[in-house]
Amino acid sequence: MKGGILAASVLATWTLAVPVQAQARWLHVEITGDHGGQSVVQMNLPLASLTAALPLIPLNAWGHCRLELNDRTVSRAEIAFMVQKLRNAPENAVLSIATDGDRLDASRSGDMLVVTIREENLNASPVQVRIPFAVAEAVSLGSGDRLDLRAATRALVMRGAGELVVVNSNDGRVRIWADGIPDVRR
Amino acid sequence: MSLPRFLAILFLICAVVFAGVLTAGYFVFVRPGFARITVSENFGDREVVHAFVPVGLVNFGIRALPFADFDIDACGRDELRTWKPALAAAVAALETAPDVTLLRVHSDDSDVVVRKENSEIRIEVTAPDARVRITLPPSTTRAFLGAIRDL
Numbered sequence: 001m002k003g004g005i006l007a008a009s010v011l012a013t014w015t016l017a018v019p020v021q022a023q024a025r026w027l028h029v030e031i032t033g034d035h036g037g038q039s040v041v042q043m044n045l046p047l048a049s050l051t052a053a054l055p056l057i058p059l060n061a062w063g064h065c066r067l068e069l070n071d072r073t074v075s076r077a078e079i080a081f082m083v084q085k086l087r088n089a090p091e092n093a094v095l096s097i098a099t100d101g102d103r104l105d106a107s108r109s110g111d112m113l114v115v116t117i118r119e120e121n122l123n124a125s126p127v128q129v130r131i132p133f134a135v136a137e138a139v140s141l142g143s144g145d146r147l148d149l150r151a152a153t154r155a156l157v158m159r160g161a162g163e164l165v166v167v168n169s170n171d172g173r174v175r176i177w178a179d180g181i182p183d184v185r186r
Numbered sequence: 187m188s189l190p191r192f193l194a195i196l197f198l199i200c201a202v203v204f205a206g207v208l209t210a211g212y213f214v215f216v217r218p219g220f221a222r223i224t225v226s227e228n229f230g231d232r233e234v235v236h237a238f239v240p241v242g243l244v245n246f247g248i249r250a251l252p253f254a255d256f257d258i259d260a261c262g263r264d265e266l267r268t269w270k271p272a273l274a275a276a277v278a279a280l281e282t283a284p285d286v287t288l289l290r291v292h293s294d295d296s297d298v299v300v301r302k303e304n305s306e307i308r309i310e311v312t313a314p315d316a317r318v319r320i321t322l323p324p325s326t327t328r329a330f331l332g333a334i335r336d337l
Binding site: 038049050053057183 | 268271275276277279282283284285287290
């Protein structure tokens, strides 16, 4: 779950760029956790507020951002590789990347990239992330290990309303989406 | 100068100073509005604390906080400086946004709700034995952002 939260924090940063559109004026973040009891965090943010802030964040502020899932950092090169191999692949095709102690499985579900990370030795619960292909591709355009969050921003501009990020694990779930409804509970 | 004339002039000066202090106090402490703080027991059956605090006083207190002396390492300080303009812009844009529940946190032992309502920020914390409600005008948030500018 820790990895999931970290991933959510990175991916939530991506979502800062969604434009103010008729269909998508609100960004919603929902985090549910199950640590002996159910806990829920819900955030509803006007995109106008976020888009006002975005241009004022200097480029070097994005430099520390990285994608970490289940204590494993998913590199920019790995994201680029997954996008390249899976963008036009059939839905049931699975791309596996094994490293010391964990395994990363990636597949395509519609226009979403689905990444699952399992710790092989510890038999821990897997963590799964779903993000739009366009965003994954854009974020992989950086150089070195640096994720290109500006490009991801532009991709999200094109995306508009809909599901942006989902992180699932056995003990929690993070969901980020945009729509025209201010409060998800109304 | 005769004593009555001296006293009259002294009275006039005191009256002008007093009026000036009152006017300044009104514009600084009263005109910005009041922050409301309510603490209730047993879910509102009995109010333990119900206070109206001048927002100007709250903002003054925030600005007086010794942020520069806080134990924040150089990296954290730089990080705050980097994000401050963006935070300020986000808060400014938030002021014109429609009313909404910005944050809702539910756990086994407490609930926290942060709402934007009628240009105010309302924070409500509900625990099994008490409920705390705080209402803040947006200027308080701006004061907090202003206070960290010297970090």
